[in-house]
Amino acid sequence: MSGVARHARGWLEGAFAAARRSQPALLAAALAAAAMPQSAQAGAAAATAPSRSAKAVTSPTQAAIRPAPERPAEPAPPQGPPRVYLFRGALGPLFSTGMDRLAEKIEKAGYWASVYEFTLCDLIALQVAKNYRQDQGPIVLIGHSMGGLCSVRIAIALQEQNIPVSLVVTVDPAHATKDVPPNVQRFINLFLSDNILGGGDVKPEPGFRGHYASFDMKDHDEVTHINIDKMADVHAQLVAMISQLSQTSATADAEAVPLRYLVPPKTAVELWDSGTPLSARPGDTLDQIAASYRIPLWALQQANRGVGSAPLIPGQRIILPRHLLPQAANQPAAPTPDTPIRR
Numbered sequence: 001m002s003g004v005a006r007h008a009r010g011w012l013e014g015a016f017a018a019a020r021r022s023q024p025a026l027l028a029a030a031l032a033a034a035a036m037p038q039s040a041q042a043g044a045a046a047a048t049a050p051s052r053s054a055k056a057v058t059s060p061t062q063a064a065i066r067p068a069p070e071r072p073a074e075p076a077p078p079q080g081p082p083r084v085y086l087f088r089g090a091l092g093p094l095f096s097t098g099m100d101r102l103a104e105k106i107e108k109a110g111y112w113a114s115v116y117e118f119t120l121c122d123l124i125a126l127q128v129a130k131n132y133r134q135d136q137g138p139i140v141l142i143g144h145s146m147g148g149l150c151s152v153r154i155a156i157a158l159q160e161q162n163i164p165v166s167l168v169v170t171v172d173p174a175h176a177t178k179d180v181p182p183n184v185q186r187f188i189n190l191f192l193s194d195n196i197l198g199g200g201d202v203k204p205e206p207g208f209r210g211h212y213a214s215f216d217m218k219d220h221d222e223v224t225h226i227n228i229d230k231m232a233d234v235h236a237q238l239v240a241m242i243s244q245l246s247q248t249s250a251t252a253d254a255e256a257v258p259l260r261y262l263v264p265p266k267t268a269v270e271l272w273d274s275g276t277p278l279s280a281r282p283g284d285t286l287d288q289i290a291a292s293y294r295i296p297l298w299a300l301q302q303a304n305r306g307v308g309s310a311p312l313i314p315g316q317r318i319i320l321p322r323h324l325l326p327q328a329a330n331q332p333a334a335p336t337p338d339t340p341i342r343r
Contacts, residue, residue: 080135082166082245084113085128085154089145089174089198092117096144098171098229102238109239118143121150125157132158138166138245142238144229145198148173148189152180152202159183166245169238171229172198179205185250186211186241186324188271190234194218197225204258211250211274211324212258219265237271247326257319261302270296272321275303280312293320 086103088096099115106113116124132139139158143151148170155165159181167186170177177200180187189202193216204212217223223231250273257275278289286307290297301307303319312318 080137082111082138082140082242083128083131083135084111084140084142084242085124085151086113086115087118087121087124087141087143087147087150088115089118089143089147092144092147095226096147096229098227098231098235099142099144099147101230102142102235105235105239106242109243111242118146118150121153122157124150125154128154129158129161129163132163139164140167140169140242140245141165142167142169142171143173144171145225146174147171148198148200148202149177152177155184156181166250167241170200170202172225173200173202174198175200177202179203180208180210180212181205182208182210184208184210186273187213188273189214190228190269190271191216192218192223192225192228195225198228209256211256213272213274213321214258214260215269215271216260216262217269219262221265231269233268234271241271244324244326248324250324257303259303259319259321261299264298267296267298270299270321272299273324274322275319276322278318278320280314280316280318282314284312284314284318285309286312286318289318289320295321 084103084106086099088099092099103113103115128139128141131137141151141154143149151168151170152173155168156178158165163183165184167188168180168184169188170191172191172195173189175198180202182205187202187204187210189200191198191200191202191214193199193201195218201214201216203214204210217228255277256273257277259272259275263269280289286300286304287297287309289295290300299321300318303321307318
């Protein structure tokens with residue numbers, strides 16, 4: 001046995017003898033320490049040793065049970081203005097000039113807008129995510145033809161990063177356009193179902209809970225794949241939507257009913273956001289409801305297929321097309337007669 005070992009053994013024997021003479025509790029502690037592995041002894045010593053930077057506590061028991069002060073709730077980060085990303089289709093500088101015109105109108109209204117070729121889709125998706133993390137502003141994606149396909153593709157990429165998209169508008173998108181992901185809060189598709197260049201009848205994914213409206217313009221002979229992106233009345237409605245995004249909640253409603261329309265010939269297209277349910281009152285007919293809420297009868301009929309002109313059954317569920325608009329805190333969410341359908 002080495003001299004160091006003999007010295008350690010002698011020290012322990014002396015400690016045991018002193019413990020026997022003093023009190024059994026100390027003996028038990030000494031035996032436990034002797035049986036503990038060296039690594040455990042080192043860990044226990046480190047755990048019980050006072051920190052060099054810690055201040056002395058006069059009453060450890062009281063300090064341990066004193067509740068920690070609650071942190072005040074942090075205010076929600078301010079939401080920036082919307083950013084609008086527009087995408088041209090194939091040969092965009094020649095055939096998708098409507099995206100450039102729309103971008104000019106959006107900028108004139110005071111909002112950020114930029115136009116891209118659909119071939120840059122994946123690159124722009126990275127920039128969209130980066131911009132959102134910086135300012136949390138509403139994201140708007142608008143695309144014509146292959147640009148519509150790109151808009152949905154970017155929304156899918158953002159879904160994988162848990163980033164919401166406030167508005168996606170596809171204008172006669174390509175047939176290969178995928179379904180709308182659930183992170184999109186408001187989706188509008190304006191298309192020509194019989195067109196081979198576009199004609200994408202884009203549908204929502206299972207689990208989609210946002211606002212969805214589809215408008216098939218195939219019965220409008222004056223509308224083609226080349227000019228559908230240049231419709232001035234559609235541009236005006238989109239600019240109005242964008243200007244209201246920051247003040248309009250698209251997620252407060254318990255139910256948003258999808259709308260699918262075949263727009264009749266010689267009828268102006270009104271870009272409703274979705275449908276909202278209404279219970280019929282005694283004596284109500286679709287004609288009366290259309291007049292009371294100032295909704296075209298054809299739109300009400302298409303939203304409620306199979307409902308005739310006879311009086312409705314009291315309590316019968318009727319779907320009304322509506323717009324999402326800024327709502328005052330004291331304004332009821334339920335629509336009322338003689339006013340446009342708004343949330």
